[in-house]
Amino acid sequence: MDLGQHLLLGLLVSVVIHTGRVSTAEFNVVIVQPRNAEYKWTDTSLAHVTMDQVEPAVQLAIRSVGEMGMLGQHNFTTHTVDSECSHYMTLVRLVDLYYKANVRPDVLIGPTCTYAVGHAGRLASHWAVPIISAGGQPSALRNKTGGYHGEYKTLTRMGVTYNKMANVVVELLWKYNWKRVALVHYDARNQQNDCKYGAQAIKEKLDRIRSNTTLDERVPAGKDPIDLVLDKSYDKDSNLSYDNFLVELAERARVVITCTPISDLQEMMRAAKNRGMTDGRFVFIAIDPEFEGMYYGTHLWKTGPVGLWPLNRKNNAKDVSKSYRGRKGDRCIWVGNWNNGTMANTEYAEGPDGVSSVVFTGSPVSKMVIPNNGSILDVRQSLTVLVKINGSVNGNGTIFSYDGSGMELRQQDGKGLSARFVRRDGHFLKQVKKDDVLTPDEWNYIGVSYDYRTGIAKLWHDGKEVAGESIGIVDLRTQGDITVGEQFKGRITCLQVYNYAMDDSQIEAAKDACEDRKDEFVDSCDEEELLEAFRSVLAITLRKPATEEFKDFVKKLEDRGVKENHYVTAYHDSMVLFATALNETIAAGANPADLKENGSLILKNMWNRTFQGAGKDNISIDELGDRDTDYTIVEMDKESGNFKPFWDYMGFTKTLKQVNPNQTMDWPGATPPDPEPCGLRGSNGVPPTEDCPSKSLT
Numbered sequence: 001m002d003l004g005q006h007l008l009l010g011l012l013v014s015v016v017i018h019t020g021r022v023s024t025a026e027f028n029v030v031i032v033q034p035r036n037a038e039y040k041w042t043d044t045s046l047a048h049v050t051m052d053q054v055e056p057a058v059q060l061a062i063r064s065v066g067e068m069g070m071l072g073q074h075n076f077t078t079h080t081v082d083s084e085c086s087h088y089m090t091l092v093r094l095v096d097l098y099y100k101a102n103v104r105p106d107v108l109i110g111p112t113c114t115y116a117v118g119h120a121g122r123l124a125s126h127w128a129v130p131i132i133s134a135g136g137q138p139s140a141l142r143n144k145t146g147g148y149h150g151e152y153k154t155l156t157r158m159g160v161t162y163n164k165m166a167n168v169v170v171e172l173l174w175k176y177n178w179k180r181v182a183l184v185h186y187d188a189r190n191q192q193n194d195c196k197y198g199a200q201a202i203k204e205k206l207d208r209i210r211s212n213t214t215l216d217e218r219v220p221a222g223k224d225p226i227d228l229v230l231d232k233s234y235d236k237d238s239n240l241s242y243d244n245f246l247v248e249l250a251e252r253a254r255v256v257i258t259c260t261p262i263s264d265l266q267e268m269m270r271a272a273k274n275r276g277m278t279d280g281r282f283v284f285i286a287i288d289p290e291f292e293g294m295y296y297g298t299h300l301w302k303t304g305p306v307g308l309w310p311l312n313r314k315n316n317a318k319d320v321s322k323s324y325r326g327r328k329g330d331r332c333i334w335v336g337n338w339n340n341g342t343m344a345n346t347e348y349a350e351g352p353d354g355v356s357s358v359v360f361t362g363s364p365v366s367k368m369v370i371p372n373n374g375s376i377l378d379v380r381q382s383l384t385v386l387v388k389i390n391g392s393v394n395g396n397g398t399i400f401s402y403d404g405s406g407m408e409l410r411q412q413d414g415k416g417l418s419a420r421f422v423r424r425d426g427h428f429l430k431q432v433k434k435d436d437v438l439t440p441d442e443w444n445y446i447g448v449s450y451d452y453r454t455g456i457a458k459l460w461h462d463g464k465e466v467a468g469e470s471i472g473i474v475d476l477r478t479q480g481d482i483t484v485g486e487q488f489k490g491r492i493t494c495l496q497v498y499n500y501a502m503d504d505s506q507i508e509a510a511k512d513a514c515e516d517r518k519d520e521f522v523d524s525c526d527e528e529e530l531l532e533a534f535r536s537v538l539a540i541t542l543r544k545p546a547t548e549e550f551k552d553f554v555k556k557l558e559d560r561g562v563k564e565n566h567y568v569t570a571y572h573d574s575m576v577l578f579a580t581a582l583n584e585t586i587a588a589g590a591n592p593a594d595l596k597e598n599g600s601l602i603l604k605n606m607w608n609r610t611f612q613g614a615g616k617d618n619i620s621i622d623e624l625g626d627r628d629t630d631y632t633i634v635e636m637d638k639e640s641g642n643f644k645p646f647w648d649y650m651g652f653t654k655t656l657k658q659v660n661p662n663q664t665m666d667w668p669g670a671t672p673p674d675p676e677p678c679g680l681r682g683s684n685g686v687p688p689t690e691d692c693p694s695k696s697l698t
């Protein structure tokens with residue numbers, strides 16, 4: 001229908017209402033999100049939550065509000081727009097939808113990529129259409145009157161916003177009376193980087209508290225303003241010197257807020273341990289840049305492989321990896337995993353760096369088989385496989401594969417590299433491929449990784465990422481035996497398997513893991529020390545509802561092939577919020593046709609309220625349309641090596657609540673770090689004293 005007919009229909013509907021007859025109106029719900037996880041657009045995970053994950057969540061919401069009778073005589077028609085995580089594509093596709101397809105949106109749900117939210121928000125504001133996003137975290141998007149003519153004035157933010165995250169940080173600091181803090185964050189320059197905005201929001205929040213002017217951001221009775229005494233950012237080109245940073249930190253504060261990639265946090269904690277700063281005097285408050293489970297699992301401190309086959313003359317098919325089995329005095333005890341393989345029809349030849357390698361002939365009978373007894377080689381979720389190959393020109397063959405048509409890595413037509421991903425039940429997911437990347441007849445250090453937290457699979461060559469694609473958040477088919485080199489013609493050496501997804505720095509560091517000195521048994525305490533160091537970390541991550549209704553929702557998503565994550569849930573809840581507000585606006589006497597022309601009235605019923613989302617517990621939207629998100633503060637459980645929830649921060653009440661009142665926090669120094677530390681001495685003109693003689697801790 002064209003615009004004229006559309007207006008006519010609006011007129012008719014309003015006439016119908018005035019004569020008191022039953023009326024119906026059709027509301028256009030426009031879902032905006034990337035259709036494919038085109039990897040090149042972004043460095044964060046949110047772009048990888050694709051349309052095929054969020055659309056079922058919106059449909060689920062439409063069905064449930066329909067069943068509740070909330071739609072009355074009206075109905076929702078959904079349309080989808082591929083934003084490609086690009087502000088340009090978002091803009092032109094929305095304009096085309098309006099002017100070419102004659103679909104006037106009545107609500108926009110999405111997108112999530114920051115710049116795309118900006119542009120969609122401007123259009124929505126101009127059209128007077130509510131827009132609800134699970135992304136758009138930067139604090140600038142909160143201002144509904146500023147910018148150009150209130151460019152975001154119809155934007156509701158249903159996801160994580162950094163302003164709210166800053167509130168949790170401050171609540172936590174006040175809980176323990178920590179008054180002086182340091183901040184360190186990673187800045188991925190010119191990219192849509194989370195940590196930069198997160199750090200910005202914390203700084204702004206501390207400033208507002210200090211200025212003591214905004215009513216709800218005053219210093220509460222009995223608390224003090226919080227001073228930011230050290231503020232460091234670093235990027236790829238200006239590597240952070242952890243030692244220098246920690247020296248500065250020790251001089252000034254006992255509390256540091258960090259927002260960094262995992263490998264950097266590991267390095268920082270290792271350096272802190274070496275400087276004696278993990279004895280309980282310091283606390284590292286870590287913010288999960290993606291808010292998607294970074295602080296769950298053992299990957300933070302686990303550094304070694306679950307399988308390491310040097311594949312040379314000396315080691316044959318032997319697995320020299322090992323597992324930590326406890327401590328004896330100051331020695332850490334390790335036992336071999338011994339998932340030794342067997343070779344068939346192979347030879348040895350010269351390898352890279354003067355070490356030997358294994359030759360495979362290219363026939364199906366020339367291969368190595370590694371038995372998988374369902375223990376550590378069944379990595380199932382996140383994984384990294386690294387290996388060095390010298391493949392033949394036009395070679396076509398398996399480098400590494402899990403039997404039973406499981407996950408597989410191949411040389412393809414000489415120069416191509418491909419990985420096949422298969423769900424645990426055998427359902428084929430995707431092939432991730434890169435052409436023209438291998439150099440035949442030369443040594444290539446290659447790899448494949450999959451990150452269960454983000455659903456992204458990547459291919460690696462010479463320590464650099466060469467392909468990346470979303471395959472969804474799934475358990476992989478890794479239960480079969482492992483076959484190496486079947487139908488592969490060429491040489492293979494140094495095969496490594498890890499049960500976590502490595503980043504580029506970790507892959508670079510693992511390049512020499514098979515060097516001779518390293519395949520000797522060393523009872524190093526590296527992993528155990530890192531685990532110990534992580535006891536000084538408190539991490540802030542998202543809280544998930546604990547209700548039966550939420551479990552049911554997760555199940556319903558799974559039935560539609562979607563794994564729950566906070567973006568997906570936010571799309572669902574966005575639809576529920578709009579439907580609830582629309583219902584109330586109409587119930588209060590508004591004419592549906594008028595609401596389709598100008599959604600401002602609906603917006604009034606969307607903000608400064610609570611409603612029930614997927615978990616059927618209270619979600620609160622504040623007076624400027626930002627969700628009061630719930631968070632969980634987790635601490636390391638030293639027995640299991642996993643983080644466990646300690647504090648819940650309820651956005652609805654804006655307070656910290658202990659998850660289990662019987663639990664006590666495991667402070668490495670038995671008590672929380674001192675709120676008035678010696679860190680005060682020697683700075684701010686306060687001289688050193690007897691009890692605090694030195695400024696640093698070396």
Ligand SMILES: *[C@@H]1O[C@H](CO)[C@@H](O)[C@H](O)[C@H]1NC(C)=O
Nearest residue numbers: 024025026027074075076077
């Ligand atoms: C929704 O309502 C419109 C207008 O009443 C009608 O034309 C359309 O067929 C309805 N769609 C569905 C899916 O019921």
Ligand SMILES: *[C@@H]1O[C@H](CO)[C@@H](O)[C@H](O)[C@H]1NC(C)=O
Nearest residue numbers: 068069070071072583586587
């Ligand atoms: C609003 O929803 C309630 C059920 O929650 C329903 O009874 C009522 O008819 C709805 N009102 C309109 C105007 O659709």
Ligand SMILES: *[C@@H]1O[C@H](CO)[C@@H](O)[C@H](O)[C@H]1NC(C)=O
Nearest residue numbers: 126127128597598599600601
């Ligand atoms: C929509 O209505 C609001 C007030 O209800 C008004 O301020 C705004 O200008 C209107 N917008 C459009 C595009 O008509």
Ligand SMILES: *[C@@H]1O[C@H](CO)[C@@H](O)[C@H](O)[C@H]1NC(C)=O
Nearest residue numbers: 142143144145146147148624
């Ligand atoms: C929004 O921006 C305007 C102008 O840019 C500024 O005057 C106003 O204080 C801002 N409001 C908030 C709540 O930050």
Ligand SMILES: *[C@@H]1O[C@H](CO)[C@@H](O)[C@H](O)[C@H]1NC(C)=O
Nearest residue numbers: 211212213218219223224225
């Ligand atoms: C903050 O402002 C309130 C009200 O103006 C005042 O009572 C309080 O003392 C101030 N607090 C600080 C720490 O300055």
Ligand SMILES: *[C@@H]1O[C@H](CO)[C@@H](O)[C@H](O)[C@H]1NC(C)=O
Nearest residue numbers: 235236237238239240505508
């Ligand atoms: C930062 O570290 C990387 C990798 O370790 C190195 O290649 C690079 O030269 C370093 N940059 C600086 C400025 O030190």
Ligand SMILES: *[C@@H]1O[C@H](CO)[C@@H](O)[C@H](O)[C@H]1NC(C)=O
Nearest residue numbers: 318319336337338339340341
């Ligand atoms: C694997 O090889 C090592 C070294 O030869 C040997 O000690 C170990 O018993 C073997 N393990 C198995 C399960 O065969």
Ligand SMILES: *[C@@H]1O[C@H](CO)[C@@H](O)[C@H](O)[C@H]1NC(C)=O
Nearest residue numbers: 337338339340373374375376
């Ligand atoms: C097999 O699995 C068990 C754990 O179930 C483990 O202890 C054992 O060492 C594994 N490896 C081998 C080679 O048998």
Ligand SMILES: *[C@@H]1O[C@H](CO)[C@@H](O)[C@H](O)[C@H]1NC(C)=O
Nearest residue numbers: 393394395396397412413414
């Ligand atoms: C490699 O395998 C593919 C199919 O997987 C086939 O199309 C191609 O011709 C093969 N190349 C060579 C050189 O055998």
Ligand SMILES: *[C@@H]1O[C@H](CO)[C@@H](O)[C@H](O)[C@H]1NC(C)=O
Nearest residue numbers: 351390392441442443490491
């Ligand atoms: C790679 O292997 C081929 C034989 O398959 C050999 O001729 C060549 O020298 C090897 N390249 C290197 C760099 O070792």
Ligand SMILES: *[C@@H]1O[C@H](CO)[C@@H](O)[C@H](O)[C@H]1NC(C)=O
Nearest residue numbers: 604607608609610622623624
């Ligand atoms: C928010 O709602 C409360 C009542 O629930 C009301 O007192 C308050 O004035 C509202 N705030 C705004 C900014 O509309």
Ligand SMILES: *[C@@H]1O[C@H](CO)[C@@H](O)[C@H](O)[C@H]1NC(C)=O
Nearest residue numbers: 657658659660661662663664
């Ligand atoms: C806490 O301890 C009390 C008494 O030992 C017990 O009754 C209660 O169930 C415990 N609560 C939790 C959440 O474990």
